[in-house]
Amino acid sequence: MSPAGRPTAGASLSAARRSREVADTVGGPVVDVLVVGLGATGAGATLDAAARGLSVAAVDAHDLAFGTSRWSSKLIHGGLRYLASGQLDVAHESAVERGVLMERTAPHLVCAQPFVLPLTPLVSRGQGALAWAGFRAGDTLRLAARTARATLPAPRRLSAVETRHLAPALRSDRLRGGLLSWDGRLSDDARLVTALARTAAARGARILTRVRALELTVSGARVRDELTGEEGVIRARAVVNASGVWADGLVDGIRIRPSRGTHLVLRSERLGPLPAGLHVPIPGETSRFVLVLPQGDGRVYVGLTDEPVDGDVPDVPEVPETDVGFLLDVLGSVLDVPVRREDVVGAFAGLRPLLDTTANRPGAGPRTADVSRRHAVLTSSEGVVTVVGGKLTTYRRMAEDAVDTAVAARGLAAGPSPTAALPLVGAAAPRALAEVRAPRRLVRQYGTEAPAVQDLAARDPRLAERVLPDHPVTGAELVWALRHEGALDETDLLDRRTRIGLVPADRAAALDAVRDLVGEVAADQR
Numbered sequence: 001m002s003p004a005g006r007p008t009a010g011a012s013l014s015a016a017r018r019s020r021e022v023a024d025t026v027g028g029p030v031v032d033v034l035v036v037g038l039g040a041t042g043a044g045a046t047l048d049a050a051a052r053g054l055s056v057a058a059v060d061a062h063d064l065a066f067g068t069s070r071w072s073s074k075l076i077h078g079g080l081r082y083l084a085s086g087q088l089d090v091a092h093e094s095a096v097e098r099g100v101l102m103e104r105t106a107p108h109l110v111c112a113q114p115f116v117l118p119l120t121p122l123v124s125r126g127q128g129a130l131a132w133a134g135f136r137a138g139d140t141l142r143l144a145a146r147t148a149r150a151t152l153p154a155p156r157r158l159s160a161v162e163t164r165h166l167a168p169a170l171r172s173d174r175l176r177g178g179l180l181s182w183d184g185r186l187s188d189d190a191r192l193v194t195a196l197a198r199t200a201a202a203r204g205a206r207i208l209t210r211v212r213a214l215e216l217t218v219s220g221a222r223v224r225d226e227l228t229g230e231e232g233v234i235r236a237r238a239v240v241n242a243s244g245v246w247a248d249g250l251v252d253g254i255r256i257r258p259s260r261g262t263h264l265v266l267r268s269e270r271l272g273p274l275p276a277g278l279h280v281p282i283p284g285e286t287s288r289f290v291l292v293l294p295q296g297d298g299r300v301y302v303g304l305t306d307e308p309v310d311g312d313v314p315d316v317p318e319v320p321e322t323d324v325g326f327l328l329d330v331l332g333s334v335l336d337v338p339v340r341r342e343d344v345v346g347a348f349a350g351l352r353p354l355l356d357t358t359a360n361r362p363g364a365g366p367r368t369a370d371v372s373r374r375h376a377v378l379t380s381s382e383g384v385v386t387v388v389g390g391k392l393t394t395y396r397r398m399a400e401d402a403v404d405t406a407v408a409a410r411g412l413a414a415g416p417s418p419t420a421a422l423p424l425v426g427a428a429a430p431r432a433l434a435e436v437r438a439p440r441r442l443v444r445q446y447g448t449e450a451p452a453v454q455d456l457a458a459r460d461p462r463l464a465e466r467v468l469p470d471h472p473v474t475g476a477e478l479v480w481a482l483r484h485e486g487a488l489d490e491t492d493l494l495d496r497r498t499r500i501g502l503v504p505a506d507r508a509a510a511l512d513a514v515r516d517l518v519g520e521v522a523a524d525q526r
Contacts, residue, residue, distance in 0.1 A: 007449060007484050008199075008425045008449075009202065010201060010202040010204070011199065011202035011425050012201075012483065012484040013201055013207055013484060013485055013486030014482070014486070015482075015525065016525055018208065018210075018486070021206040021207070021208060022225055025206050025234055026211075026225070026230075026233070027232045028235075030237060031055045031056060031206075031236050031237070032049065032055045032238065032414075033045075033055070033056045033057075033237070033406060033412075034056075034057050034058070034220055034234055034238070034239045035049070035056065035057070035058040035059070035240045035242055036058075036059055036216065036239070036250065037060060037067075037243035037244060038058055038059070038060035038064050038193065038207065038209065039066075039067050039068060039069035039193060039242065039244055040189070040395035041387055041390065041398045042060070042242035043058070043064065043193050043196035043197045043200065044196055044395045044396050044398065044399030044400075045240050045242050045398075045399040045403055046196070046200040047197075047199050047203070047399070047419060048396075048399045048400055048419050049205070049406075049414075050200045050203040051203055051417070051422055052403070052407075052415055052416075052417065053414060053415075054412060054414050055204065056200065056205040056206065057236070058197075058206065059209075059211040059212070059213055059221070060209050060210075060211065061210070061212035061226060062210065063210070063487075063488070063491075063492050064194050064197050064207075064209060064486055064496065065189065065190035065194065067244050067245065067246070067315075067351075068244050068350045068351055069192075069392065070189055070190040070193075070495070070496055071189075071263075071348050071349060071350025071351075072186075072189045072261075072392045073263065073293060074185060074188065074189050074293065074301070075183060075184065075291070075293070075393075076097075076101055076183070077183060077391070077393050078094055078142060078145075078183055078184065079091030079092065079095045079098075079393075080135070080137070080138040081288070083137055083138065084134055087374070090374055091141055092141065092145065093394055094141075094391075094393050094394060095141040095147070096397075097394045097396055098110075098147065098183075098393055099142075099145045099146065099151070100396065100420050101393075101396075102151050104420065104421055105396070105419070105420070105422060106192065106195065106423075107427060107428070107429065108427050108428065108443065108444065108446070108447030109186055109187050109188070109191060109424070109427075109447070110185065110186055110187075111184070111187075111444070112151060112152050112153065112182050112183075112184065113182065113185035113276075113277055114153075114166070114182055114275070114277065115180070115181050115182070115183065115276060115277045115279050116178045116179070116278055116279065117131055117178055117179040117280075117281070118163055118167065118178045118334050119163075119175065119177050120171065120174070120175060120333070120334055122333055123281055127281065127286070131279075132155075132157070132179055135181040136155060138155070139152075139154055139155055152182045152183075152184075153182050155180060155182070156179075156180050157177060157178075157179060157180075158177050158178040158180050160172070160175045160176060160178075162177070162178070163178030165275075166178070166180075166275050167275075167276065168273055169272050169274075169335050169336055170334055170335065170336065171334060171335060171336045179279075181279070184393075185293075188445065188499065190496045190499075191497075192392075194486070194496075194497065195424040195425050198425045198484070207486060209486060210226040210227050210488065211223050211224070211225055211226065212224045213250060214231070215250075216239055216250050216251060217382060217384070218239065218384060219235060219236065219237075220236045221236070237410050237412060238385065239383075239384045240384075240386075240387065241384055241386040242386075242387050242399075244351075244388075245258045247353060249313075250384075251380050251386050252380065253378075253380060253381070254378060254388065255355070256313075256388060257308065257354045258313060258351040258352065259306055259308060259309065259351065259352040260305060260308075260309050260317060260349050260351055260352075261304040261305055261306060261349065261351075261352060262303060262304055262307075262319050262323035262327065262349040263301045263302060263304050263348055264301070264302040264303065264324060264327050264346070264347050265300070265301060265344070265345055265346030265502050266301075266339065266343055267299065267343075267345055268294065268295075268298050268300055270300070270339060271292070271294075271300055271335075271339075274292070276294075277292055278291065278292035279291065280292065280330055280331060280334050282330055283333070290302065290327055290330040297472050297499070298470055299345075299499075299503070302327050302331055302339075303327065304327075305323045305326060305349075307323065313351060317349040317350065317351055318349065319347040319349045324341065324347060328340075328344070345503045345504075346504060348502055353388050353389065375387060375388065375389040375390030375397075376388055376389050377405045379409060383409060385405050387402040396420065399419070425447075426446050426448050428447060428448050432448070436448055436450055436451065437451055438450035438451045438453070438454045441472060442477075445477075446480075453477060454476070456480060457475075460476075462475060463476040463479060464476065467498075467510050467513060470506075471500060471510075475517060477498065478514060478517055479517065481497035481498075482517075482518065482521045482522075490515045490518050493514055494507050494510060494511070495507075
């Protein structure tokens with residue numbers, strides 16, 4: 001990124017670039033690696049392979065971050081839950097990857113998030129002591145991962161007054177105090193995927209959205225351009241299947257056990273000022289909490305569930321009323337005034353692609369809340385490499401392991417992965433980010449590219465206007481997404497490049513204006 005804030009050379013994704021690269025890739029020369037799926041893991045594998053100097057093409061039937069990677073809690077976890085369940089290796093890996101994101105690869109997108117666990121009458125003194133021990137252990141994980149104290153402050157105990165100051169909506173009756181802890185938080189999970197894809201594109205990778213893989217072989221894939229209906233073949237020396245919950249539909253011998261994580265969306269005014277998020281203990285559980293996550297855009301997320309999903313995997317999971325009721329009940333256990341069903345203005349659910357390891361065992365397997373979050377890299381009898389399991393926090397390690405396997409299996413000439421020290425587009429040290437001349441909200445979304453987004457608004461006053469009166473996104477951000485971030489239509493803009501679409505009423509109110517803007521940009525680019 002230049003000091004002037006211009007987009008990184010080669011990192012701009014647009015409809016025109018997509019068309020050229022589809023034409024050059026489908027039926028074209030063989031590439032070293034073909035990646036199927038452009039969620040966090042697939043985009044990470046694309047970047048990993050490109051950063052090693054390999055030629056790479058990556059396809060997705062829909063858009064960047066269309067699947068699970070846009071439905072997360074927007075948190076970069078340090079592994080505390082896995083530590084509590086005895087998965088020490090998973091916990092350490094999570095803490096290490098959290099530090100990589102916060103301090104090296106994406107400090108503009110990942111910041112420290114404080115959380116308060118209120119010590120209400122529903123939390124016994126023994127449970128409180130156990131939680132405190134867990135937070136202290138989490139800080140030990142931070143130390144073992146060599147993440148600086150300046151990046152993640154130490155946990156501490158809070159008085160009842162301090163607890164209410166950080167969360168005024170809490171019930172004050174018999175509140176003993178609280179426990180303050182810190183974790184990593186993404187400004188937006190879909191923006192992380194977009195940054196990964198653009199960083200890979202800057203290193204020569206071909207990012208092909210709306211291209212569906214119909215059949216995978218060791219030598220490539222038969223694909224269909226979903227915009228034109230044309231079919232063809234992409235030839236590759238190695239194939240990585242990173243299609244998440246859909247992975248078992250492309251490769252035989254893999255069983256995915258999806259787990260549904262549901263979040264509710266509330267207006268911020270419903271809970272009042274929230275300088276910190278909340279950990280609300282789930283009754284009967286020792287290491288699971290409902291999270292209350294203020295977003296800074298007039299919304300608060302409340303989540304999440306962990307429920308098994310049977311049957312066919314939908315493109316967009318539905319949120320059952322049972323999940324809504326469960327989350328409202330747990331949240332209501334600590335609030336002065338419970339949240340009502342009509343206060344829920346939106347809801348979303350993501351499906352975790354957990355590997356089913358119970359296929360050959362008699363009887364029912366463990367509930368999905370207890371299934372390990374370890375990832376697995378599997379090679380089919382035909383030689384296709386599939387990566388499944390894991391979680392958003394460890395996408396980089398998953399991608400590295402998948403590419404390592406593909407390189408070794410196919411004898412590709414490539415060195416070790418450099419991605420642990422490779423900044424994503426817009427990244428800079430915190431001190432440099434603090435000096436970027438642009439609104440802080442834009443810097444948290446775009447990093448060093450924020451001035452370029454702001455310049456669009458300065459040149460055209462219409463683009464400085466908000467898309468919706470009560471939401472901070474401006475027209476300039478939508479134009480930037482169309483020109484540089486691979487957005488092709490209004491659904492990409494509303495549902496992934498921004499989070500307007502998480503509230504159906506907001507989506508409907510913005511749709512016509514966003515659709516008109518898409519048409520204007522398309523006309524300008526002809």
